[in-house]
Amino acid sequence: MVGSANVDLTTFSDRFPRAGETIFGEHFDLGWGGKGANQAVAARLCGADVAMIARVGDDLFGPATITNFAAQGIDASQVRIIEGTSSGVAPIFVESNGQNRIIVVKGANDKLLPADVDEARPVLEAADCIVLQFEIPLQTVYHTVKLARERGIRCIVNPAPAQPVDLAALAGVDYFVPNETEAETITGMPVRSVEDARACAAHFVRQGVKRVIITLGEKGALLAHDGGIDLIAPYPVATKDTTGAGDAFVGSFAVFLGEGMPERDAIARANLYAALSTMNVGTQKSFVTRERFDEEWRVRSA
Numbered sequence: 001m002v003g004s005a006n007v008d009l010t011t012f013s014d015r016f017p018r019a020g021e022t023i024f025g026e027h028f029d030l031g032w033g034g035k036g037a038n039q040a041v042a043a044r045l046c047g048a049d050v051a052m053i054a055r056v057g058d059d060l061f062g063p064a065t066i067t068n069f070a071a072q073g074i075d076a077s078q079v080r081i082i083e084g085t086s087s088g089v090a091p092i093f094v095e096s097n098g099q100n101r102i103i104v105v106k107g108a109n110d111k112l113l114p115a116d117v118d119e120a121r122p123v124l125e126a127a128d129c130i131v132l133q134f135e136i137p138l139q140t141v142y143h144t145v146k147l148a149r150e151r152g153i154r155c156i157v158n159p160a161p162a163q164p165v166d167l168a169a170l171a172g173v174d175y176f177v178p179n180e181t182e183a184e185t186i187t188g189m190p191v192r193s194v195e196d197a198r199a200c201a202a203h204f205v206r207q208g209v210k211r212v213i214i215t216l217g218e219k220g221a222l223l224a225h226d227g228g229i230d231l232i233a234p235y236p237v238a239t240k241d242t243t244g245a246g247d248a249f250v251g252s253f254a255v256f257l258g259e260g261m262p263e264r265d266a267i268a269r270a271n272l273y274a275a276l277s278t279m280n281v282g283t284q285k286s287f288v289t290r291e292r293f294d295e296e297w298r299v300r301s302a
């Protein structure tokens, strides 16, 4: 995993304050987050050996983040502290329907540079799969994609949070996995329905992206490649907090695929793994173990 690590500061409230207004929140949660770290933890919980390439700040959160990786059984030998820089943090606001709004302050995540990826080459070259997101500099993402392509290592890119992107630099990516909002921001096309998502996914493929998966929340996930477009059905659950569900999807999908499952099966399982994460509050702390997942999968797929 080449990506971000944040500390999430989550406030739950019935509604958001208007400009100039102060309201009381229902409760508060402090937890480990960051799209890269979340996906690493999801992959680890699903049973993979995971190494994290990341940068953290020299504040209270930095060393504690490294300790958290170690506690999860994730190789953190390539997670370094940057002096004079804050760790990444994410104030998150969750409404009563479980929807979230997030502001990420990148801090040390922005200091993960191509040279750091080169330094981590021995770790990366030993991997079956490299997973990236957009909370680190895009030049580092492009550099890592190039490395993966040269070495024939499977590469998954989750373009979150969305930013203008050079799709040509991502041509070597095996799976490009935006959600609706990210797909919309990157292409400028509306993605408000499954039909919109189909048109958008087809656009990505025409632009040279090999395989696109647009995650659609409670509507499932859309897989597109030059052989066609498939909607893979969701699993209904009682949702409390959707924060990190996209990360649960990406991290678990990488593992299911790595186990040799056909991609549709891997996506169906990732849909369920992500759905289960929305039943609990928080990001990493809402991800279930492989044992719990397998139990639920047996019931749901019977």
Ligand code: RIB
Pocket: 006, 007, 008, 032, 033, 034, 035, 038, 089, 090, 102, 104, 135, 243, 244, 245, 246, 247, 283
């Ligand atoms: O995808 C959820 C994550 O986005 C949170 O953990 C937060 O840190 C931001 O990176």
